[in-house]
Amino acid sequence: MSVDGSSGIGEPSVYHAVVVIFLEFFAWGLLTTPMLTVLHQTFPQHTFLMNGLIHGVKGLLSFLSAPLIGALSDVWGRKSFLLLTVFFTCAPIPLMKISPWWYFAVISMSGVFAVTFSVIFAYVADITQEHERSTAYGLVSATFAASLVTSPAIGAYLSVAYGDMLVVILATAIALLDICFILVAVPESLPEKMRPASWGAPISWEQADPFASLRKVGQDSTVLLICITVFLSYLPEAGQYSSFFLYLRQVIRFTPETVAAFIAVVGILSILAQTVVLGILMRSIGNKNTILLGLGFQILQLAWYGFGSQPWMMWAAGAVAAMSSITFPAISAIVSRNADPDQQGVVQGMITGIRGLCNGLGPALYGFVFYLFHVELTTPLKPKCFHTLDPKDGLIHFFAIIPGPPFLFGACSVLLSLLVALFIPEHTGPGMRPGAYKKHSNGAQSHSHSPQGSGAEGKEPLLEDSSV
Secondary structure, rough: OOOOOOOOOOOOHHHHHHHHHHHHHHHHOOOOHHHHHHHHHHHHOOOOHHHHHHHHHHHHHHHHHHHHHHHHHHHHHHHHHHHHHHHHHHHHOOOHHHHHHHHHHHHHHHHHOOOOOHHHHHHHHHHOOOOHHHHHHHHHHHHHHHHHHHHHEEEEEEHHHHHHHHHHHHHHHHHHHHHHHHHHHOOOOHHHHHHHOOOOOOHHHHHHHHHHHHHOOOOOOOHHHHHHHHHHHHHHHHHHHHHHHHHHOOOOOHHHHHHHHHHHHHHHHHHHHHHHHHHHHHHHHOHHHHHHHHHHHHHHHHHHHHHHHOOHHHHHHHHHHHHHHHHHHHHHHHHHHHHOOHHHHHHHHHHHHHHHHHHHHHHHHHHHHHHHHHOOOOOOOOOOOHHHHOHHOOOHHHHHOOOHHHHHHHHHHHHHHHHHHHHOOOOOOHHHHHOOOOOOOOOOEEEEEEEOOOOHHHHHOOOOOOOO
16 A cells, blocks of 8 residues: 655555564563563562552553554554654663663553554554455564564573673663664555644544543444453453563472573464464454454463463463464454444554553452462562461462462453353444444545455454553
């Protein structure tokens, strides 16, 4: 698609989006090991609970801001908001060694703009036809996994060999490279005819209100089911992502090198799942059944994490976790099919906002459950054996069976998500498009990315943010 007057290198493409995502999360992946160290040094008491609070504030702010940023990008274009979200998401990185307190404070506040995925998915929707979108979303999601294949291991090695300062400098340099790439190389994807004549075009506050967006969701049964599915499935995933590396080191007794290797292996398997396997499944069993299969893998993965107490069990569950990564790209495809072309930013921002809310609630929920069942995560280098728990609290026998209670709660949440997803219709006609998504008052005309009809529908093969 040609976009008149856009700056950048070449035509807008999925590869521009892929590079932006890779550089942002590669920079954060480098900080995996140093961040655990700084977190424990800054908050020696109740480390995990403070981690949940920091991510909770960030997630809540992301939930509040995502619809506004998505709606603004629908009117003023994607490129400027890609620059804004990447800049503020990466802004805390250099503060890690300058001032840890400011580092964690800025991480919390950066949630206002930590919605890169919503803008990226809208960018991809602008430049792909409907039957191509699932593959494109899968490539973007696989790139996120690819960015974490080597970066934690590289960061851990450099931290041991040269110190945390070098890791922070390298991560800062990569973040600056990402910003420069957006400025110089990324062309605008939103066509001129869909943008206002001036920057003074109004944006309704109804579009920017996240709670209004949720109320709109309830007016369309299909989108409501999709959003409930996203909430119930991503809530445990967000909690797991915030705590799992710490859990592996303390409870399962993984070394830092083993944790880095675990991330790399699961990342490689996730890339294969979100590219090769996803495309095959979407063509063979359809969009809805792919979502159901992914949720089934997620239930198995979380149950295995919950009951597993040996390292080999974590490795096996990690392979299952890679397969569960097909769920969100498949959900994003259904979301995009239920939105008009000039409303992709709004709906993707709404879904990202729900994920942002989960990024706030998930870590807090996991931290509370760990605390409730006395799984201490305040001393990462000295794992606490289950037999040292006080027998009078009555939980010693429970812990002997379930080492990771939060993961079991997560499996129950995903089971509910699977039950809800069963009611999502496989094919949605024009009458099921969410009419509550109002057109912008700039007079932009709707357009179609793909020919309408059963041909395109039959070929339909496709949102941790956001944050690390």
